[in-house]
Amino acid sequence: MSKSKSQQIAEKTIFATFKILKEAGGEMRGKDVVDKIRETITFDEYESHRYEKTGYIRWESILHFYTIDCMKAGFLRKNKGTWILTEEGEKAIKLGQEKLLVTATKLYREWDGKRKKGAIEEGILEEDITEVNTSQAQKAILSQYEEEAYNGIRNFIVSKNPYEFQDLVAGLLIAMGYYISEIAQRGPDGGIDIIAFTDPLGTKQPRIIVQVKHRPNDNVSSDEVQKLAGTLKRNTDVGIFVTSGTFSKPAIKEARESREHIELIDFNRLTSLWQEYYVKMNDEQKNLLPLHPIYFLGSNE
Template sequence: MNNELEKWAPSKRSAAKNMFAAFNILKDAGGQLPGKTVIETIRNTIPLNDWEMEVYEKTGYIRWESILHFYTIDCIKAGFLRKNKGIWYLTEEGEKAIKLGPAKLFETASQLYRNWAADNKDPKVKKEKQAEEVAELEENKTQTQKANLDLLEEQAISGIKDFIRSKNAYEFQDMVAALLRAMNYHTPFISPKGKDGGLDIIAYNDPLGATSPRLKVQVKHRPDAVVPVDDIRSLTGLLNKDGDIGLFVTSGYFTSESNRSARESHRHIKLLDIDNFIALWQEFYSKLSDEDKNMLPLHPIYFLGSNE
């Protein structure tokens, strides 16, 4: 371990070590990963001592995970990291910060946070974080609250993804059709089992399909894979009428080349990966029929937020 880190309090030492590991994991993955995957990778590759692996009795959270989530708030305010719907994104500044090493990266993020806090009159600037455990970091309850909410959101998104993963291809296809109906589309064609000619769903703005746009939809239930660019080009070839829009939905993700192909296509192609699908399901959940809600039932819970 870095000699400088050995002089630090255990909580900061753990944070610096695992924050640096998280940044490298994100960089190796192309800059973004589900937070759950980052945590699992650290758990499987980084040495963690008994103190770090202890579980908080009040929350049931593992100490090192709570500490890491707490200090990622510093990284977010420093501009090194972004989080959205359970996905962690390493920024360009964050990738450059890796060169600083664990100790300097941690100190830089903390200092940039303090600068931000001073500008925003955050009470944290009045007192340094000196507690050994995240549960005792009372001088900045807002940051602790944000870290806990991030953790809860990641757990919630992970649970939704696991539920979707458990479905078969036709069940996921039916979920996509249900979402389109909640968005006021009509779905006269949903591919039955067997050969479908390349289209899984056709959706219209009106019952007869007389008005544009007309959605031609391909659905791939590949939670552990990325959709290659050839699949996007195949959908493009099926858009042969004015007013046709291609929609490609996957329970996994798209390659960067697939995303570029959709953006640059002479036809209108929209891509929905698992994160986009979940976000839309949440947004339009209230407009789903009771039967359709049962395909992916959600239960909203409201927590106290902040004004930041």
């Protein structure tokens, strides 16, 4: 049985995705995965065609379409623009380029068959993804929209200088109901960037000590978490470490096992909190990271 062009594109891009994620330690931003594929694979005119309706490149759309198979198969997860290779996905690399995709599609159909029995005949591959499985094609497009939106938010935050990022964190805390007592000015801050309380006068416990690091491409180390713990002088103090990047596994372990109460807020958690409390912000706070929500018809899957 001859393979469709869509399947051929899917085989090489999905396999490349799995290898890229494995080499990156298991996870990477989806945009970076796509960029890496673009650097390592040469695509012909058909594969590089840009759809007039969506503006997306054919091979990128097909890749996103088949990542849904991989997610339902348990090989891949997506979280706020980050693609994560599961343990099962890493093992699936050994199947090879062709069998990996066939296995993922088979597992997806088994899942879909249980959800909607008899809807898809076993063994038939998609000749045209927009015609054979409209629902999955729509999910793929929405996935691309979501990743583009998330990348736009990330790029906006990355463009801020450290003091603007610090102000953004302070704005979020205010929207969450905290009262800012102090924001560090330029110069040495002794490991304390923001001090906040739960009441206007700071008479109630706890006192909240906030350390802010604007390093979008770096991990916060365990040593840095330890230093924050060292600034908590009162028994009731709570430490919050906010970064525009991520925390290393040792840093997460350090915060979890610390005698002091330390909350870690990485980029993903920061943006989630910003979206959650956005409606409670005034115009000045919203302008620190302006958002415009758009709602699409979803599904119950």
